[in-house]
Amino acid sequence: xxxxxxxxxxxxxxxxxxxxxxxxxxxxxxxxxxxxxxxxxxxxxxxxxxxxxxxxxxxxxxxxxxxxxxxxxxxxxxxxxxxxxxxxxxxxxxxxxxxxxxxxxxxxxxxxxxxxxxxxxxxxxxxxxxxxxxxxxxxx
Numbered sequence: 263x264x265x266x267x268x269x270x271x272x273x274x275x276x277x278x279x280x281x282x283x284x285x286x287x288x289x290x291x292x293x294x295x296x297x298x299x300x301x302x303x304x305x306x307x308x309x310x311x312x313x314x315x316x317x318x319x320x321x322x323x324x325x326x327x328x329x330x331x332x333x334x335x336x337x338x339x340x341x342x343x344x345x346x347x348x349x350x351x352x353x354x355x356x357x358x359x360x361x362x363x364x365x366x367x368x369x370x371x372x373x374x375x376x377x378x379x380x381x382x383x384x385x386x387x388x389x390x391x392x393x394x395x396x397x398x399x400x401x402x
Contacts, residue, residue, distance in 0.1 A: 281371055282318035284331050287311045291344040295355055298383055302348050306381040308355075310340050312363065315372035331367050339366060344377075352377040352393045360397040372398050 289312070294305040314331050321330035339362045349355050356377045363373045376394040384391070 281315040284314045284316055284318070284333060285311070286333055286337060286340070289337055289340050291341045293344040293346075293355075294348040295344075295350070295352060295379075296383070297350045301383065306379070308344050308352070309378040309380065310344060310359065311374075311376040311378070312336060312340060312359070313374040314363065314367065314370045315374075316369050317371070329369070331369055336363055336367060339363065352379050352391075353395070356393050356395040357397075360395050364397060364399055370399065372396065 289310045291308060291310075292305050293308045294302050295308065296302060296306070314333075314336070316331055318330065321327070340359055343355065343359050343362065349358075356375045359377070360373050360375045363370055363375070374394060374396045376392050378390050378392040380390045382388075382391040
């Protein structure tokens, strides 16, 4: 038993009561998202964080990649979506990333995606604008 995860007697398709996290932070790509014509024409840098809630007990015990999330695949998915179709809202981009993670990574029970738009067209000094969505498997 690791971190309070008891596997005997529990259906492995059901998430444990306490989930572990795998986090991708600061994944950066150039995209063409925004409402303004200039944003769609010139593009800008987007930074994405993905937090995946998983049961890491089995992969930790077995040291088997097949039992956990392939975060390289998740990174490829994020980059593909950020650099792909131009969207008006980063809310839509975050939603699409979350849905793709849940579709492609069956061991993820919950995903949180934050899309940062540090060069948003705001006429004031600021550090960042971001949107975070949280999606739960079975509720999407």
